Amino acid sequence: MTDRFRLTLAQLDATVGDIAGNLARARAAWEEGRAAGADLVALPEMFATGYQLQDLVSKPVFHRDAIRAVEAFAAELADGPPLLIGAPWAEGGALYNAAWLLQGGRVAGRKLKHELPNYTVFDERRHYTPGPPGDPFAIGPLRVGTPVCEDAWFPTVAAEMDAKGAGLLLVINGSPYYRGKHAVRMNRMVARVRETDLPLVYLNLVGAQDDQVFDGGSFVLDRGGQIVRRLPLFEEAVVHVDFHRTPQGWVPEGGDVPPLPPAVEQDYHAMVVSLRGYLAKSGIERVLLGLSGGVDSALVATIACDALGPDHVRCVMLPSRYTSRTSLEDAAAVAQRLGCRLDEIPITGPQEAVGAALAPLFAGTAPGIAEENIQSRLRGLLLMALSNKFGEMLLTTGNKSEMAVGYATIYGDMAGGYNPLKDLYKTRVFETCRWRNAHHRPWMRGPAGEVIPPRVIDKPPTAELRENQKDEDSLPPYPVLDAILEILVEADGSVEDCMAAGFDRATVKKVEALLYGAEWKRFQSAPGTRLTRRAFWLDRRYPIVNRWRDEGGDESPPRQVRGRTA
Known part of the structure; x- marks a missing residue:
């Protein structure tokens, strides 16, 4: 034998x-x-x-x-x-x-x-x-x-x-x-x-x-x-x-027995592999995305180039009257460094036309989120038109922090077929960009080097839907927001757990209200790469209609808390 x-x-x-x-x-x-x-x-x-x-x-x-x-x-x-x-x-x-x-x-x-x-x-x-x-x-x-x-x-x-x-x-x-x-x-x-x-x-x-x-x-x-x-x-x-x-x-x-790469590299490799596999197994060869000049879209463009090669990625800048010169320059710099196509479609004219059509019905009301979101939905409309015309799948660019609290426009920037960042918190987005700038691997089809300008990573995040808008006008600073979400989502923790970690109750309750109130948006969101044990979809299944809220840490009677509108 x-x-x-x-x-x-x-x-x-x-x-x-x-x-x-x-x-x-x-x-x-x-x-x-x-x-x-x-x-x-x-x-x-x-x-x-x-x-x-x-x-x-x-x-x-x-x-x-x-x-x-x-x-x-x-x-x-x-x-x-x-x-x-x-x-x-x-x-x-x-x-x-x-x-x-x-x-x-x-x-x-x-x-x-x-x-x-x-x-x-x-x-x-x-x-x-x-x-x-x-x-x-x-x-x-x-x-x-x-x-x-x-x-x-x-x-x-x-x-x-x-x-x-x-x-x-x-x-x-x-x-x-x-x-x-x-x-x-x-x-x-x-x-x-x-x-x-x-x-x-x-x-x-x-x-x-x-x-x-x-x-x-x-x-x-x-x-x-x-x-x-x-x-x-x-x-x-x-x-x-x-x-x-x-x-x-x-x-x-x-x-x-090769050493294991660090977690940031494993996550990045997973996002590249998932996008590449999703497209290949769906018979799709090309993608497009809205490139805003911000860090999220810059990272998605980089992932797409590493998954498919720059020749298969189209970026589109869709400026409005609120788009800064800095954003235009940063979007151009990202596309140039990646070597992918960049088109520009101003939305000021369509925005004015929609505003004129709605003016009789909006008369006597103060401008607000409805007017802001028209811009995002116009961008979604135009990007989907390009997708239909040229057979390029539209990628969405919202990170997990935004998906958690609904800081995204349904049928606007949430429109698309896949979202590589769906399970990556904003603080990890910054870390991942810096890692990718400093590292290149054989499995990446995009160029080596500093493909995301440091200015894109370091500037204050903004949706640029109104004058001087910053994300922190509506949300806690991302390090605070993400730390609270780590407790509420990843650890399935309570309001009292967040307070024990040092966060004030009012901030925690605001985040909790946004988290539960955004369930209906997540239900309609594009699939995206799973990176954690609490990714939104199969890992975390919550009812869309849900009146319960955690009233821990306070003696006041339970009350209904409504989340943000679309």
Whole structure:
């Protein structure tokens, strides 16, 4: 019996619904493993169909199509190593998330996912039935235990496979990114290693699906829980890992263990990958955005150039009578440094025409937010016209601070198909701009250097919808606002928690009122890159109509608080 086992890990990107394309990619990885003398080739969770599928997987014609395709695919792999691939399985009226073993031209077995996550972005109990803990697969000289993603976050499945003679735990995953996720995964996997005294391979999906980014970062742990191999974050890779039998058990050979990039770089890479993947999988090659001269639109333009290349990005400046000369100069400087197209469409004429049309109905009222928002909605109208005419998807540029408190105009600057900054607070926007100016990576398709002028980053934020307007006229300073939102949103904290952190009650209550009052806007907002565990959409699901408010820290009776209008 041989004392060597070669495992080929295919950390690849799958497209939801492209079953034929995904299996073609699996076939290419299998052929690469066969050429390298692999004993087993492995692909991530639900790779055959893409992940996450949401209610698509529950559609009978879809999962039947996927199952037939994988069964037919098995026949193509007779002359080579076994292949482990994630795909759905239906049996006895139940639907399962499964790891399929294809060997010798047939389906040699399936491991059905036992632990079904039902939190944050996951609704697996809505779609799947839990399977039994399962048995290891006997592959050559080794019994391979195959927990499926969440199965490895708890002891049961790993312990069962250890008890049944597994010599290795191979965990296939569709684990989406959030800031700090790698450390969470590592802690869980080290726990499984220490409980079982088995080496562990964590194989993760890579690429983007809607708001979620699968960051790869697959790794190998030895029996002591030490990492001996790590694949790159956010990038595809096919690698071969050798294991050797010793009297104590199977031991993985070491390899590259690149250091993890800082959080600001991981977030930026996630935003680039998510935008690139969203467009590529939607069949869209070009984007446009309104470039205001402000920091948010400058960062979105930079992300777009790094995702697609400057030749595929159109920026449009839409000045009104309130647009400063500084903003015009800054927008031009950003476009020039990035090397992307910049068009200019003044909106003064259309604004006056709309004002004249509304004048009979607005007569006798004081100018206010309605007049201000006409400008934003005119910009949205013109940008969407360009999008329709030229097939360029419009990007929105609102950051998480603005999305949280509704400091955005519905059907105006919120118009568009994708928002890379949707889960990035304003204070992190500044940090990210400074990081990008100082760093360039091979995965960036935009130019190196200081692409966002420091003046754009340092000047006071303003929407320029009226004379001398500043964001702080309507909102607390962003460091204060973001710190309060970190408590209310990220930590799901209370008014009293905010006050204990040193913030005055009136400011906290204002932020709380804006947060709840803006739910209807967020419900209609464009999807955007998920960077945290409390991104707006699947992570944080609140009713649109909601009269409750947190009256902690005060003895006054509860009262209804209304948020800002549009």
